[in-house]
Each structure stands twice: as structure tokens, then as C-alpha cells.
Amino acid sequence: MNTPESAIYQFWASxxxxxxxxxxxxxxxxxxxxxxxxxTDMYGGxxxxxxxxxxxxxxxxxxxxxxxxxxxxxxxxxxLLPCEGGRIWIxxxxxxxxxxxxxxxxxxxxxxxxxxxxxxxxPGR
Numbered sequence: 001m002n003t004p005e006s007a008i009y010q011f012w013a014s015x016x017x018x019x020x021x022x023x024x025x026x027x028x029x030x031x032x033x034x035x036x037x038x039x040t041d042m043y044g045g046x047x048x049x050x051x052x053x054x055x056x057x058x059x060x061x062x063x064x065x066x067x068x069x070x071x072x073x074x075x076x077x078x079x080l081l082p083c084e085g086g087r088i089w090i091x092x093x094x095x096x097x098x099x100x101x102x103x104x105x106x107x108x109x110x111x112x113x114x115x116x117x118x119x120x121x122x123p124g125r
Contacts, residue, residue: 004040004121007083011090012036012051015070022052031056031108032066041119043086048093052100053111060099063109067097070113085122090115 002010012019012034019034020026036051055063071092073079078091093114102108 001082001084004083004085004088004119005038007081007088008036008038008040008049008117011079011081015066015073017053017066032062039117040121041117043119043121045119047117047119049115049117051113051115053109053113055109056105056107057109058107060109063111067111067113071096074115083121086120089118089120091118092116 009019009021015034017032017034018029019036020029021038022035025033025035032053032055034051034053037049039047039049041047053063053066055066074090074092076092078089081088081090093116096114098112098114100110100112102110
């Protein structure tokens, strides 16, 4: 069974893009990619988390399509991720997605995605 950390990684990696915890992105990571925050809590803890989609180009079409794919997967009721000691309930937060840029490169497209993670995990795993 996956640790909570592994379950969160596998969720973000399931969208067909390389996924990296935001403090562990290799220097040679290309585009497109996903970076995500990683935090965990004990049973009943609700944690606000975010992830970023990173694309490079002139269009927003691909990044908007991937954002919609993630939103559909989470849906209105959220998604449960099985892990050691229980489950993590991932839900959309508000605002769900924000378009951002990069001051150093006007071709980089970024979407900041906000989620809420309820940890329904026994702390003794």
C-alpha cells in the first residue's frame, strides 16, 4: 500500500506529465510538467494544497485542456486516494485554477491549481 506521500505523487503523475514535488524539480525538467506541494496531516486534518501546470508556447489551449482534465477527475465530490492507514480525499478548492505567467520567459504558461486534501488516515499507520 502507498504512503500518503506516494499516493499524492501518483495522483499528480496520473495525468500523463512528469510530476515533481515543488522542492525537488530537476534542473533539466522540461515542459510540460506538473509541480505540486506536499504536506500531510493526521486523521481529520484538512490541508490546502496547490499544484502548477507548466507549459511552454504561445497558446493556452493545451494547458487549459489539461486543467479541465484534472477538474473532471476531481469532479464535484472529489476523489479518494487509497494509502496506508486510510484514504486522502482530494477536493477542488476555490479558485480552482488561476492563469499565471513567468516574468523571465513570456512563452511559459502556468496554471495554479488549488485543492483541499482531507486526511482520513490513521496516524499509527
